[in-house]
Every structure is written in structure tokens, then in C-alpha cells.
Amino acid sequence: MPDSTSDAHRTAGASEGHELPPDAREPYDLAVIGAGPAGLAGAVTAAEHGLSVALLDSARQPGGQFYRHPAPATRAARPEALHHDWPAFADLRDRLKAGGVTCLFDHHVWTVAREAEDDWTIHALTEPPGDQQHSVRVRARAILLATGSYERQLPFPGWTLPGVVGAGGAQAMLKSGLVLPGRRVVVAGSGPLLLAVAGSLVTAGAEVPALVEASSYFRYTRHPRALAAQPRKLTEGAHHAEALLRHRVRPRTRHAVTEAHGTDRVEAVTVSRLDHEWHPIPGTERRIDCDALAVGHGLIPQIDLATALGCATRRTADGTHALALSPLQETSLRGLWSAGETSGVGGAQQAMAEGELAALAAASRLTGRRPAPLPHLRSLRRSRDRMNAFADAMAVTHAPGPGWTRWLTDETDVCRCEEVPAGRVREAVTEYGARDARSAKLLTRAGMGWCQGRVCGWAVSCLASSPDTAPTHAGAQTSAPDRRPLATPVPLGVLADLTSPDRQPASPPPASDLPPHPPTEGQPS
Amino acid sequence: MKPTDLVGATPGPPFTITFDGRRLDALPGQSIAAVLWAAGILSWRITRGGGRPRGAFCGIGQCHDCLATVNGRPNRRACLVTARPGDTVTTQEGNGHAGFDE
Numbered sequence: 001m002p003d004s005t006s007d008a009h010r011t012a013g014a015s016e017g018h019e020l021p022p023d024a025r026e027p028y029d030l031a032v033i034g035a036g037p038a039g040l041a042g043a044v045t046a047a048e049h050g051l052s053v054a055l056l057d058s059a060r061q062p063g064g065q066f067y068r069h070p071a072p073a074t075r076a077a078r079p080e081a082l083h084h085d086w087p088a089f090a091d092l093r094d095r096l097k098a099g100g101v102t103c104l105f106d107h108h109v110w111t112v113a114r115e116a117e118d119d120w121t122i123h124a125l126t127e128p129p130g131d132q133q134h135s136v137r138v139r140a141r142a143i144l145l146a147t148g149s150y151e152r153q154l155p156f157p158g159w160t161l162p163g164v165v166g167a168g169g170a171q172a173m174l175k176s177g178l179v180l181p182g183r184r185v186v187v188a189g190s191g192p193l194l195l196a197v198a199g200s201l202v203t204a205g206a207e208v209p210a211l212v213e214a215s216s217y218f219r220y221t222r223h224p225r226a227l228a229a230q231p232r233k234l235t236e237g238a239h240h241a242e243a244l245l246r247h248r249v250r251p252r253t254r255h256a257v258t259e260a261h262g263t264d265r266v267e268a269v270t271v272s273r274l275d276h277e278w279h280p281i282p283g284t285e286r287r288i289d290c291d292a293l294a295v296g297h298g299l300i301p302q303i304d305l306a307t308a309l310g311c312a313t314r315r316t317a318d319g320t321h322a323l324a325l326s327p328l329q330e331t332s333l334r335g336l337w338s339a340g341e342t343s344g345v346g347g348a349q350q351a352m353a354e355g356e357l358a359a360l361a362a363a364s365r366l367t368g369r370r371p372a373p374l375p376h377l378r379s380l381r382r383s384r385d386r387m388n389a390f391a392d393a394m395a396v397t398h399a400p401g402p403g404w405t406r407w408l409t410d411e412t413d414v415c416r417c418e419e420v421p422a423g424r425v426r427e428a429v430t431e432y433g434a435r436d437a438r439s440a441k442l443l444t445r446a447g448m449g450w451c452q453g454r455v456c457g458w459a460v461s462c463l464a465s466s467p468d469t470a471p472t473h474a475g476a477q478t479s480a481p482d483r484r485p486l487a488t489p490v491p492l493g494v495l496a497d498l499t500s501p502d503r504q505p506a507s508p509p510p511a512s513d514l515p516p517h518p519p520t521e522g523q524p525s
Numbered sequence: 526m527k528p529t530d531l532v533g534a535t536p537g538p539p540f541t542i543t544f545d546g547r548r549l550d551a552l553p554g555q556s557i558a559a560v561l562w563a564a565g566i567l568s569w570r571i572t573r574g575g576g577r578p579r580g581a582f583c584g585i586g587q588c589h590d591c592l593a594t595v596n597g598r599p600n601r602r603a604c605l606v607t608a609r610p611g612d613t614v615t616t617q618e619g620n621g622h623a624g625f626d627e
Binding site: 058060070071073074075077078082150151162163164168170171172173176177181182203204205264265292413417418449450451455489 | 583
């Protein structure tokens with residue numbers, strides 16, 4: 001049968017050596033999207049409770065971003081050297097190898113369709129080695145969405161220069177590719193990820209002349225109970241702090257990189273002191289020479305697959321949109337569960353607890369049996385709730401202040417894909433009455449490019465949320481989250497084939513004939 | 526300490542790919558973006574509006590800033606594509622199809 005299932009299974013067999021259980025047939029009981037801490041915990045838990053499980057991820061191996069690690073071909077003997085709490089991942093990976101989960105790696109999910117109450121179809125693009133890119137469908141009775149998050153960026157002059165990279169991006173390239181963006185790397189932005197990034201960079205041989213944090217960590221002390229309930233978080237923080245101390249890197253709080261200098265690549269940055277609203281204080285600018293800048297301002301839940309289905313969302317303490325979930329991790333759509341950063345950014349431990357809880361809830365629904373002793377369920381929920389409280393404290397501490405928009409000049413590109421400068425977005429607001437990111441997008445093309453607004457979306461929302469283009473609060477992004485039917489660029493040929501009765505044409509059109517999007521005609525959004 | 530030493534990597538012998546005709550050493554398992562970074566190359570795309578250089582930014586396949594032309598095929602995300610012996614990578618200009626629609 002030349003359908004997607006057999007193709008997909010061959011791919012699974014080729015990656016990481018996971019064997020397809022002979023009795024596995026679609027529809028799967030549970031399809032898990034995302035093989036990071038939440039998805040892995042969910043997939044192995046569900047399989048251990050007797051469900052047939054498909055696990056899809058865009059990467060070629062499990063781990064997600066937190067446990068991203070070098071490809072097997074690098075034969076890394078000590079991948080844990082760049083990680084905190086590697087044993088937790090090793091445990092999940094071992095349980096995954098024990099079987100029961102069909103692993104579909106290198107599968108980029110571009111949409112999820114709900115056919116009926118307990119009948120879901122996942123559409124994913126894949127490109128097995130030596131084969132052409134094509135779309136496969138995976139059917140399941142229930143879904144666990146564990147797509148994690150991506151980095152929030154606040155633009156500033158010079159941020160499009162080569163050598164300016166996401167803080168998480170520098171971390172990702174180091175963890176998997178074993179490379180550094182430069183020798184002298186300034187780390188800047190806001191949030192606990194910066195400590196981990198700076199710690200990794202110095203451990204891997206880079207010099208970090210400055211670690212620049214826009215918030216003040218002293219604000220954590222305003223949440224003593226949330227903090228005290230999280231000894232593991234404190235250990236993780238201490239782990240990074242120790243590496244930084246050893247390399248004499250001291251975080252400079254209440255400062256920001258407000259400009260990057262250079263012509264064809266970054267050569268230096270300007271660091272400015274910030275007031276409590278993140279306005280740069282004139283006269284405090286200092287220039288620091290560097291050959292790379294790793295920058296990011298926290299993480300944004302990746303919820304596009306769910307918002308396209310109409311799932312309810314909630315605003316997080318730092319102004320992003322996350323999925324609104326039941327106490328047992330179910331979204332507003334019955335049969336669609338979610339775990340990890342999609343419900344609010346809280347780190348790997350929280351993600352694993354949520355993944356397990358979601359899988360137990362799904363198993364209970366699908367089998368009609370209680371899958372775990374009540375005390376265990378209660379303890380999981382308590383632990384998750386404590387971690388949620390800590391995550392909220394973190395989010396409040398590192399929420400961007402409204403003054404960050406003062407870093408921008410009218411010439412600063414806000415949308416990197418479509419090269420839309422801040423001045424054009426401001427003009428859309430003051431001259432044409434745009435009041436939200438969507439109107440600004442339609443007027444300026446900001447957010448209409450390849451990345452689908454993931455990089456500039458938050459910034460454009462801030463610029464568009466107030467008539468005087470100076471939002472009064474970090475949480476000023478009042479508009480609903482973006483709803484986009486496609487979560488990743490899809491060749492037009494794949495969409496055309498959806499109407500064909502033959503689900504997988506013998507020879508799909510080469511994807512190279514088409515750009516990911518028709519760049520001059522916009523894209524569905 | 527180099528990152529490869531830190532994790533105790535003992536990959537097979539390096540192989541060669543080319544970038545705009547320049548020969549670069551690649552390690553088995555590295556993405557094309559990683560091979561370029563390892564050679565000190567940070568940009569391999571020219572934007573279609575301002576003609577500005579770009580390279581890897583998010584490192585995880587989200588931002589599409591690292592698009593490159595690989596073996597003649599444009600719009601490949603260099604941070605996601607694993608380098609293979611003999612790969613020919615060229616700087617991508619604009620949308621990668623400039624020769625056809627201009």
C-alpha cells in the first residue's frame with residue numbers, strides 16, 4: 001500500500017534504530033507532537049500504560065531544545081557536559097528504546113485536523129535521506145501537543161548583523177553542532193536562559209566579556225515561597241553560577257544591549273543602563289568589543305497548531321499567549337492534551353511532570369481505567385502546581401518593560417524576513433490606525449515572511465498596541481494570538497496533492513521547484 | 526577547551542564541502558550552518574530587499590534567516606540540513622529564484 005503509513009514507518013526505522021512494533025496500526029491511540037522533555041515523558045508513559053503511540057518531531061533524534069545534543073555521528077562520549085540533569089533524559093531515552101512508541105523523526109508537522117470526536121489527522125513534511133520531501137498523514141484517537149517554545153526577540157539597531165544570534169540559538173548550535181558563533185561573545189537579554197547560555201559558552205571555550213540582564217534578579221526575592229518550593233531550580237541556577245564564577249563572568253543586571261555595531265558582521269555592542277521601565281538612561285552607554293552577541297528575552301509558547309484549531313488561550317505573566325488547560329492538561333478541545341512550555345514556560349522538570357500527567361489522563365480516557373494510583377496523580381499535580389508558581393514568579397521578574405521600544409530608531413528593521421523598519425510600523429499606527437499586530441502586518445508586511453511572525457510578532461504587537469506607539473505595559477499585547485493555518489512552510493505541490501484521491505503520488509513534484517512561500521504574493525495567514 | 530573536546534567527540538575523519546567555491550572541513554553529524562560557523566563564516570544569504578548579509582539566528586529552524594542554496598536547491602535551512610560529503614553550498618540571493626522571476 002503506497003500510503004503514508006509505510007513511508008513514515010520506514011523513516012522511523014531509519015532514524016535511531018527504533019523498530020516498529022509489528023502490531024501497530026493506525027489510528028494510534030495517542031500521537032505526541034514534540035520529543036522534548038514533555039513529549040518524551042508523555043509518549044513513554046502512554047506506551048507503558050498500553051496505548052499505541054506515535055511520537056513526531058522535526059529533529060532527527062529525541063531531546064527537544066533542552067536536551068538537544070550532538071548527532072550520533074559525532075560519537076560524543078560526554079554529551080552531558082553541556083547539560084543540566086542529563087540522567088533524566090537518559091532515563092526517558094532508555095524507556096523510549098524499550099519499545100511501544102513509533103518514532104517519526106524529521107517530521108515537520110504543518111497542521112492538525114480534527115475529523116471527529118476521537119479522530120485526528122496530523123499532516124507532516126518529511127524528507128528521508130535520498131528521497132524527496134513529501135507530506136505524510138498520521139491518524140490518532142487523541143493528541144498530546146508538546147511543541148515547546150521559541151525565543152522572544154526585542155529588536156534594536158544592528159540586531160540583523162551577522163554574528164548577532166539568538167541566545168537560545170547560540171546554545172542550540174553549540175549543543176548539537178559543537179560550534180561557537182565567535183570567540184568573544186556578549187550574552188544579553190533577560191531571563192534565566194541567559195545564565196545557562198553564558199555558562200555553556202565559557203565552558204566550551206568562548207570568552208564572555210559581559211552578561212547583560214535587563215531585569216534584576218533581586219525581584220525573585222519578592223516570591224520567597226515559590227522560590228523555596230523549588231530546590232531543584234536553585235540547584236540548576238547554582239550549577240550555572242558556578243561555571244560563570246569560575247570564568248569570572250558577573251551578570252550585569254538592569255542593563256541592555258541597545259545597539260550592535262559593524263558593517264558586515266558585529267564588531268562591538270553598546271550597553272546602556274535601564275530605568276525600572278527599561279528606558280535606556282542617557283549618558284550610561286558603554287561600548288564593548290566582541291565578535292558575536294547572543295541575545296534573547298525569554299521564551300514564547302509555540303501554540304500555532306492549537307490556535308489554528310481554535311483552542312482557548314490565556315495570557316502569561318510576561319505577556320505571551322499560552323494554552324488554557326484543564327487541571328489534567330487537556331485543552332479546550334476534547335481529546336487534545338498539551339504539556340510543557342505550550343501552557344507557560346517553566347522548564348524541563350515541569351514539562352516532564354506535565355507530560356506524564358497528560359499521558360495518564362489520556363490513558364484513563366481511552367482505556368476507561370484509572371492508570372495510576374490516586375496518590376501518585378495527586379503528587380504529580382502538586383509538584384506541577386508548585387513549579388507553575390515558580391514559573392509565574394520568573395515570568396513577572398523578566399517581563400519586558402515598556403521602555404524597550406526606545407531602543408529602536410525608525411530605521412531599525414523589526415521584521416527580519418520582510419525587512420520592515422520600525423518607522424513603517426509606527427506609520428501604520430499613527431497614519432493608518434493600526435491597533436494590533438494583524439493590522440500592522442496587513443499594512444506593512446511585518447510578520448508576513450518565512451518565519452510567519454515568530455521573530456517579530458511580539459515586537460510588532462508592542463509597537464501597534466498603543467496609538468502613540470509607546471505601549472504602557474509589557475503586557476500591552478492585548479490582541480488574540482495569531483491564527484495561521486500552516487505551522488511551517490509547505491510546498492504548494494503538497495497542498496495541491498491533498499485533494500488528490502491518491503494520498504501519496506508516486507512522484508511528488510520536487511520541492512525545489514517552489515520556494516517555501518511565494519515571496520511576492522504573501523502567504524496564507 | 527574546544528566544544529568537541531568538551532563532549533569527548535571522536536567523529537570519523539572530516540570531509541569536505543564547498544561554500545561559494547571555498548573548501549571547508551566538515552565533521553560527520555554537523556549541520557551545514559555548524560560547518561560554516563566552524564570556519565568563521567557567519568553569513569550566507571543576501572536579503573532580497575536591502576541586499577544585506579544574513580546567517581543563522583535562531584539555530585532551531587524557526588527564523589528562516591539561515592536559508593542557503595544547497596546542491597542547487599534554494600531555501601534550505603542551513604541549521605537543519607546535515608552536511609554530506611561533497612555538498613555544494615552557495616550564498617542565496619533574495620528568494621533564491623532571482624534568475625527566474627526578475
